[in-house]
Amino acid sequence: MNINEVCTFLKKYNGRDLYFMEICGTHTASVCENGIDNLISEKIHLVSGPGCPVCVTVSEYIDRLVELSEIENNVIVSFGDMLRVPGSKYSLNDARAKGADIRMVYSPLELIEIAKKEPNKSFVFAAVGFETTAPVYAELIDTALEQSIKNIRLLTSIKTMPAAVDKLCTMNKKISGFLAPGHVCAITGSNAFIPLAEKYNMPFVVSGFTAEEILCSIYALVKLQGKGVVKNLYKRVVKEERNEKAYSLTEKYFEPCTASWRGFGEIEGSGTAIKKEYELFDAQSKGIAKDSKANNLCRCSDIVLGMASPKECPLFNKVCSPENPQGACMVSTEGSCFNYFVNNRG
Amino acid sequence: MKITLAHGSGGKSTSELIKNVFAKHFSNEILNMMEDSAVVDSSKKIAVTTDSFVVTPLFYRGGNIGRLSICGTVNDLLMRGAVPKYITSAFIIEEGADFDELERIAESMAETAEEAGVIVVAGDTKVIEGNGGIYINTTGIGFVEHDIKSSNTKCSDSIILSGNLGDHHAVIMSERMNIENEIESDNAPLCEMVFELMKNNIEIHAMRDVTRGGLATVLCELAESCSLQFEIEEDKIPSSESVRAFCKILGLNLLYMGNEGKMVLTVPSAQAEKAVEIIRRCRYGENAEIIGSVKEGSGVVSVTKLGAKRTLSVLYGEGLPRIC
Incomplete structure (x- = not known):
């Protein structure tokens, strides 16, 4: 079957309404950039899920970063996406405008050289992410220990996907299948999603990120309706088993914990925290759980659960835009609202 | 040797800096008079533009802040159908900047100015406290040959892009992230292709250089100024394999990446093939393509290969800071 036949099938599909959730921010961006929803039947609905790490981070985390930035000699180091996310009152950019030292990096490992150059400063890395980023944070700690660098700490909000997808299935009953996250699966292995596929009797298709790969995965999801199976269509990157090399590094410094997700609340076993014996690297990440909105009408919490589409939010394209984001989903390039906005997806 | 605050004092060190770096490389009749202002001839309408350059790092594969500061301003003049003639250069230098690096920057500016056919007629140097940074402002003056305006685009015009997208953006990111690859910045003055198009009587309706914000942003601005719709075909957009791979790995969108030696223009569709052939024969234009056409309507529509x-919308968010 070639891609045109796949497109014809998906365009002509006229069965019951199907709701497929993508749980990777890169999938959300690719779906939007490639206009995938124009290529498929109106009966197939693509729903964005909790795949953007910045979007599922609770506001208290930002508040805590802002507090840390106000302490003399502290420097907050972060990925760019995080800087504009509103906390309950301020964003890191607001803190920077008031004089806090906040720096943007592309990789956590850049912090090693920065910290060595400025030994009198105390650096706090805003460590958000999923299974994919955790090994890099482990490498950061590993390198800091090896080189006896003592002025680095992490404020962690690192999350793991399967437990959150489990909870999502109990909250959002509409979903008929998942585009499983290609990058996360490269670490967890595709087998990590078998228990969920069986428990909820729905298909999970591990997908790559090109338009063709996503369309083929949607085709597989349609064909596998009613079956509790995992199908891996991204075999050149994703194996069935977990990536032992990544896990052995992560598990050296981190352990599973309960994590707080925007929209979901607390989920047991859905986070990764620094182990007690390495607590010198932890900028007191425990107990961050509160989520309050900068704007009460913001529907980010429903949007990350796929219970509302960005266009159903009363603020979307009115008060809330990438220039003036009211919630994290409009800030991050992986956020649903941002992608719907810049690609005029309806 | 490092630049110190004394080099900006206006005294002896300043005049030595000017003599040993700027006067040495920029030398010409007008500048050498060392008067308080330059007096130049003009019999035509003039185009004026100014731009400041804050790129970091100062040197990158395929260029440096000096070459960039000439190209950026020269290209802005060309896009209005003007022949670039004169340029001014103002340096703001942080103490601690390297003297040799400053000289290499000035040398590169002089070479690029010669390539672009402009002379540096005035300049200024200030030294401030800081950490070795160098910032350059250039102002350019050109003589207008054809008054080209964004609003002149007509329905059914063809849209032409002068070459591969994304090189400059990818180089700056690679340098900052210590990623090794073969990509070089496209940093270039576009004089030859613009002059050749004019010489061959191509009726250029609108012309813009594709810099920060990328192609998508420039097309949105062009579409808005003529109240028509720009439709482009994504698989016609030229880019190198290395840049495409780079974008894939880092999740970047080619349409929003910054460039420093590319232009997009609208011409009557009957002249489009000829215009592309002319551009392809010119330096920096070998990968030019017709990427789409102008229709009734508004906004920018992109047709994917499927x-x-x-x-498409304009670039939102920060893009990549300090790219030029």
């Missing part, structure tokens, strides 16, 4: 249509 036939899906989507509307």
